[in-house]
Amino acid sequence: MTTGRMTILGPPSGLPAPLLAVQDVSTTLPTAAGPLHAVDRVSFTLAAGEAVGVVGESGSGKSMLARTVMGLAPPAARTTGSVRFAGHDLLTASARDLREVLGSGVAMVFQDPATALNPVTRIGRQLAETLRLRGGLDRRAARDRAVELLRTVGIPDPARRARSYPHELSGGMRQRVCIALAVACGPRVLLADEPTTALDVTVQRQILDLLADLRAASGMGMLLITHDLAVVAGRTERLLVMYAGQVVETGPTTEVIRAARHPYTAALLASVPRLEQPSHTRLATVAGLPATAVGATRGCRFAPRCPRARARCRQEDPVLADPRARHGAVPGRDREHAVACFHPVGGGGGAAVRDTAERIR
Amino acid sequence: MTTSEVLLRVRDLAVDYRVPGGAPLRAVDGVSFTVRRGETLGLVGESGCGKSSTARAVMMLRRPTGGRIEFDGQDLARLPARQLRRLRPQLQMIFQDPASSLNPRRTVAAIVAEGLAAHRHPRPWTRLVDDALSAVGLDPEAVGHRRPTELSGGQCQRVALARALVLAPALVVCDEPVSALDVSVQAQILNLLEDTRRRHRLSLLFIAHDLAVVKQVSDRVGVMYLGRICELAPAEQLYRQPRHPYTRALLDAVPLLEPVPPSGAIAAPGSIAVPGTVPTPGTASTPGEPPSPLRPPSGCRFRTRCDRARDRCAEETPPLHPVTEDHQVACHYPLPG
Amino acid sequence: MRARREADGLSLWLALAWVAVVVAAAVLAGALPLRSYGALVPGVDARTPPGWRPEFLGTDAIGRSVLARVVHGARESLLVGIGSAALAMAAGLATGLAAGYFRRWVDTAIGVVLDAVLAVPALVLLIAVAAVGRRGTATIVLGLAVVGTPSFARLARASTLAVVDREYVAAARALGTRPGRILRRELLPEVVLRLAPFAFVFMAFAVVAEASLSFLGLGLPPPAPSWGGMINDGRPYLDGDPFLVFVPAVCVFLTVASFTVIGERARRRFDARESRLR
Numbered sequence: 001m002t003t004g005r006m007t008i009l010g011p012p013s014g015l016p017a018p019l020l021a022v023q024d025v026s027t028t029l030p031t032a033a034g035p036l037h038a039v040d041r042v043s044f045t046l047a048a049g050e051a052v053g054v055v056g057e058s059g060s061g062k063s064m065l066a067r068t069v070m071g072l073a074p075p076a077a078r079t080t081g082s083v084r085f086a087g088h089d090l091l092t093a094s095a096r097d098l099r100e101v102l103g104s105g106v107a108m109v110f111q112d113p114a115t116a117l118n119p120v121t122r123i124g125r126q127l128a129e130t131l132r133l134r135g136g137l138d139r140r141a142a143r144d145r146a147v148e149l150l151r152t153v154g155i156p157d158p159a160r161r162a163r164s165y166p167h168e169l170s171g172g173m174r175q176r177v178c179i180a181l182a183v184a185c186g187p188r189v190l191l192a193d194e195p196t197t198a199l200d201v202t203v204q205r206q207i208l209d210l211l212a213d214l215r216a217a218s219g220m221g222m223l224l225i226t227h228d229l230a231v232v233a234g235r236t237e238r239l240l241v242m243y244a245g246q247v248v249e250t251g252p253t254t255e256v257i258r259a260a261r262h263p264y265t266a267a268l269l270a271s272v273p274r275l276e277q278p279s280h281t282r283l284a285t286v287a288g289l290p291a292t293a294v295g296a297t298r299g300c301r302f303a304p305r306c307p308r309a310r311a312r313c314r315q316e317d318p319v320l321a322d323p324r325a326r327h328g329a330v331p332g333r334d335r336e337h338a339v340a341c342f343h344p345v346g347g348g349g350g351a352a353v354r355d356t357a358e359r360i361r
Numbered sequence: 362m363t364t365s366e367v368l369l370r371v372r373d374l375a376v377d378y379r380v381p382g383g384a385p386l387r388a389v390d391g392v393s394f395t396v397r398r399g400e401t402l403g404l405v406g407e408s409g410c411g412k413s414s415t416a417r418a419v420m421m422l423r424r425p426t427g428g429r430i431e432f433d434g435q436d437l438a439r440l441p442a443r444q445l446r447r448l449r450p451q452l453q454m455i456f457q458d459p460a461s462s463l464n465p466r467r468t469v470a471a472i473v474a475e476g477l478a479a480h481r482h483p484r485p486w487t488r489l490v491d492d493a494l495s496a497v498g499l500d501p502e503a504v505g506h507r508r509p510t511e512l513s514g515g516q517c518q519r520v521a522l523a524r525a526l527v528l529a530p531a532l533v534v535c536d537e538p539v540s541a542l543d544v545s546v547q548a549q550i551l552n553l554l555e556d557t558r559r560r561h562r563l564s565l566l567f568i569a570h571d572l573a574v575v576k577q578v579s580d581r582v583g584v585m586y587l588g589r590i591c592e593l594a595p596a597e598q599l600y601r602q603p604r605h606p607y608t609r610a611l612l613d614a615v616p617l618l619e620p621v622p623p624s625g626a627i628a629a630p631g632s633i634a635v636p637g638t639v640p641t642p643g644t645a646s647t648p649g650e651p652p653s654p655l656r657p658p659s660g661c662r663f664r665t666r667c668d669r670a671r672d673r674c675a676e677e678t679p680p681l682h683p684v685t686e687d688h689q690v691a692c693h694y695p696l697p698g
Numbered sequence: 699m700r701a702r703r704e705a706d707g708l709s710l711w712l713a714l715a716w717v718a719v720v721v722a723a724a725v726l727a728g729a730l731p732l733r734s735y736g737a738l739v740p741g742v743d744a745r746t747p748p749g750w751r752p753e754f755l756g757t758d759a760i761g762r763s764v765l766a767r768v769v770h771g772a773r774e775s776l777l778v779g780i781g782s783a784a785l786a787m788a789a790g791l792a793t794g795l796a797a798g799y800f801r802r803w804v805d806t807a808i809g810v811v812l813d814a815v816l817a818v819p820a821l822v823l824l825i826a827v828a829a830v831g832r833r834g835t836a837t838i839v840l841g842l843a844v845v846g847t848p849s850f851a852r853l854a855r856a857s858t859l860a861v862v863d864r865e866y867v868a869a870a871r872a873l874g875t876r877p878g879r880i881l882r883r884e885l886l887p888e889v890v891l892r893l894a895p896f897a898f899v900f901m902a903f904a905v906v907a908e909a910s911l912s913f914l915g916l917g918l919p920p921p922a923p924s925w926g927g928m929i930n931d932g933r934p935y936l937d938g939d940p941f942l943v944f945v946p947a948v949c950v951f952l953t954v955a956s957f958t959v960i961g962e963r964a965r966r967r968f969d970a971r972e973s974r975l976r
């Protein structure tokens with residue numbers, strides 16, 4: 001494994017057939033105060049070898065989206081929409097089909113590596129068992145492959161380390177083991193839910209490099225979930241920005257970051273302290289707290305915190321649309337920059353948007 | 362630097378923890394720094410490097426194993442309990458976990474008034490408590506009767522700041538005050554800390570693991586690794602021109618919002634670079650993780666991960682020494698300035 | 699699931715109702731239109747079985763009113779239950795909090811003393827206390843409190859350790875709050891809440907213990923009634939007149955069961971709230 005520069009062939013020009021197609025997915029949880037719209041009409045696709053980022057603050061529904069896509073929403077949740085993967089709809093698939101798909105088709109890496117591993121089983125054994133049960137390897141082959149996998153994810157002296165218990169490893173090492181477990185059966189889609197939030201920066205860098213390498217080597221698609229915009233910035237091709245369960249902005253990552261159109265994305269970007277700013281720079285803030293949508297809501301969910309909000313924002317639901325279209329009526333096409341806002345910011349602000357817009361014209 | 366300019370002077374601080382079996386764990390090993398009046402000193406480092414242990418020792422929440430903690434010219438570690446208590450109001454702290462640093466069974470007003478009660482401040486306290494709550498942007502009417510469990514993380518940190526401010530402190534030690542908060546709330550609290558510092562002429566010892574957050578609030582920054590300070594310099598200088606290999610490594614690892622494109626790399630037509638594999642120019646990621654503080658490497662503690670390490674690094678501990686005025690580095694072979 | 703929850707609710711209400719009845723009996727015993735508990739019921743034979751007439755719950759081996767004695771006996775049982783639990787809890791809190799907060803030599807010293815108390819069997823301890831003190835309620839309460847203190851202390855110490863490292867305790871120290879005030883304001887409320895469920899269980903234990911003490915002849919001096927004493931007195935007649943044992947035994951059983959139910963519910967409420975707090 002190298003962590004050097006690497007290029008792979010991108011998806012063929014035009015739209016590649018998506019590996020994973022998420023269409024209008026909603027997840028509603030019953031709560032004492034009424035139904036909580038944890039995920040609300042989210043759509044996206046993921047092609048082979050592609051990385052899509054999901055960012056949003058705590059409670060915006062990122063984890064619930066990942067769980068829903070995995071067919072693992074809590075039993076009390078009501079889900080609608082469709083998640084198409086390899087000819088199955090994961091939302092309606094039988095438990096048996098789902099088992100077949102999970103692990104070998106779609107796998108997940110969690111935020112907290114400490115709780116994702118069985119504390120009383122040696123890590124080599126955990127890996128080998130997964131390989132035997134799901135990969136159909138025999139005992140010996142599974143053991144060898146487990147050591148091989150540990151080597152792949154960058155664990156030094158893997159043969160000896162395979163005999164360690166999870167608590168004997170550092171947080172970074174444990175996350176590597178979790179990743180090894182997730183990729184053990186060669187999944188085609190990897191959902192990484194805040195895989196580096198619990199880790200230090202130098203280790204975070206290593207883990208993100210590792211995920212990129214695995215992706216480049218195997219061509220799997222990856223959904224990278226994080227609350228840290230900088231983490232997705234250099235690591236994903238496309239981005240979904242979530243607020244209160246909804247995708248409020250989506251598009252090519254660099255474009256969304258350089259020329260955010262949604263007031264929430266813009267505010268989020270402005271509130272991140274940056275290394276290149278001088279000390280004591282005043283940070284731009286959004287008043288108020290991140291919201292969750294409970295019960296029937298009307299209008300834009302960001303309106304109570306939005307400096308640009310006007311009457312219409314409180315009455316109508318903005319839908320994802322191409323920010324370049326005049327009246328926001330063109331439904332957002334999947335691969336283009338789209339924003340759910342009546343009064344998007346910027347307009348001529350971002351060079352990227354302007355350029356693309358001109359090219360299209 | 363005259364003594365009156367210096368509010369806090371920490372010298373050769375050592376903190377040990379007893380651990381089962383064998384020698385104690387030395388979490389802080391010979392740390393020295395000063396905090397000047399009205400200044401913010403940032404301390405940054407990875408998990409387990411001893412930031413919280415340093416903060417707790419400075420606050421005398423845990424008696425240090427060795428070293429001096431001079432606050433306003435008095436060595437706190439040698440002060441009798443009664444005098445230390447009298448000094449306490451000047452020396453306050455904000456903790457990382459907003460929920461657990463406030464007693465869930467007491468009301469916000471009682472929590473903020475606790476310092477006044479502890480020092481037998483003459484009643485009534487209502488006015489002082491309300492002023493402190495207003496100063497941190499909370500409505501005393503609305504939150505005074507509530508309990509911490511009914512507040513958000515950001516509101517809890519505001520209450521914690523109010524609790525500190527009510528005693529009119531000179532130094533506030535902030536141990537990861539924004540690490541548990543959302544980005545948009547983090548910005549609110551960072552701005553609030555800056556405003557408060559200016560308005561109340563506070564000195565801050567600001568601890569965090571996020572380099573950008575530390576830079577945002579600090580005048581000078583110290584970088585810690587495995588219980589020691591490896592570099593200490595004015596913020597701008599440290600971030601622009603780090604001299605210690607570890608500081609460099611940390612800075613290189615920080616993901617940037619707008620990554621610098623790989624220089625000279627022009628993607629072949631029809632191919633795209635996988636963004637994840639674009640390294641920051643001229644750097645490779647630092648291998649490995651910090652070793653266990655129970656068995657730290659001899660000599661320079663960073664040598665097991667340092668690409669500049671040579672024999673001398675294993676034999677001699679590099680002392681923290683000035684490379685320019687105000688810029689100190691603990692490295693035998695510092696990066697060129 | 700739902701049936702289970704309803705049954706739980708019902709048992710709690712029944713338990714609370716019974717405890718209310720016992721408390722009312724204990725408090726109002728003197729004021730109720732009852733016969734004297736010490737005097738014979740005129741014109742009624744000894745060991746007359748219960749019935750509407752001539753005597754509601756019958757008469758005991760000498761011919762005294764069982765109803766009057768059971769009602770007055772509630773006072774003794776309750777006093778012993780609540781008194782010894784309160785005393786043991788107070789002593790346990792004081793020692794447990796101190797041990798958990800100061801640790802080091804305080805913890806060691808308290809630990810040694812408590813271990814010594816625990817090493818002596820409860821019965822031996824009780825007989826010793828009874829031998830030293832006068833025969834009476836106070837001695838029984840004291841004896842049971844001595845027996846219970848180590849358990850309360852251990853629980854209090856463990857609860858203290860569970861909260862003492864929370865940052866709000868450190869925050870209080872940083873404010874300059876004195877240890878006494880930290881113990882009272884920051885730790886005590888939390889620890890009391892964690893001890894409360896056990897206190898009810900201990901009350902149940904104490905009520906039974908009082909009965910067995912009377913059984914051993916360590917109870918109240920006659921003619922003062924207590925449930926345990928009544929059971930003891932009725933024992934020789936178990937074959938012919940089981941009601942003499944049965945009536946006080948049912949009272950003991952219901953009271954113990956009620957305390958246990960209340961304690962269990964308190965614990966569950968506490969756990970549920972804890973999980974919401976975290």
Ligand SMILES: Nc1ncnc2c1ncn2[C@@H]1O[C@H](COP(=O)(O)OP(=O)(O)OP(=O)(O)O)[C@@H](O)[C@H]1O
Nearest residue numbers: 029038057058059060061062063064065074227292
């Ligand atoms: N099991 C559950 N039952 C009820 N509500 C839930 C459950 N899990 C999550 N929620 C709620 O659903 C909403 C979305 O939660 P989710 O965990 O997806 O957020 P997130 O974006 O992953 O946040 P974080 O950054 O904190 O992980 C939140 O309001 C949360 O409180």
Ligand SMILES: Nc1ncnc2c1ncn2[C@@H]1O[C@H](COP(=O)(O)OP(=O)(O)OP(=O)(O)O)[C@@H](O)[C@H]1O
Nearest residue numbers: 378379386388407408409410411412413414415654
């Ligand atoms: N009470 C304790 N007993 C034993 N070891 C401890 C104790 N507290 C901290 N340590 C150890 O001391 C070292 C320094 O811990 P400290 O909490 O000061 O680090 P930190 O820099 O604040 O880390 P973090 O970013 O994780 O908060 C760590 O190795 C830690 O495991």
Ligand code: SF4
Nearest residue numbers: 300303306313341342
């Ligand atoms: S729709 Fe209105 S309220 Fe919502 S983000 Fe846009 S401007 Fe703000």
Ligand code: SF4
Nearest residue numbers: 661664667674692693
């Ligand atoms: S002293 Fe040696 S090992 Fe340590 S940082 Fe400097 S060059 Fe690297």
Ligand SMILES: [Mg+2]
Nearest residue numbers: 062063064194
């Ligand atoms: Mg989550």
Ligand SMILES: [Mg+2]
Nearest residue numbers: 412413414537
């Ligand atoms: Mg810490």
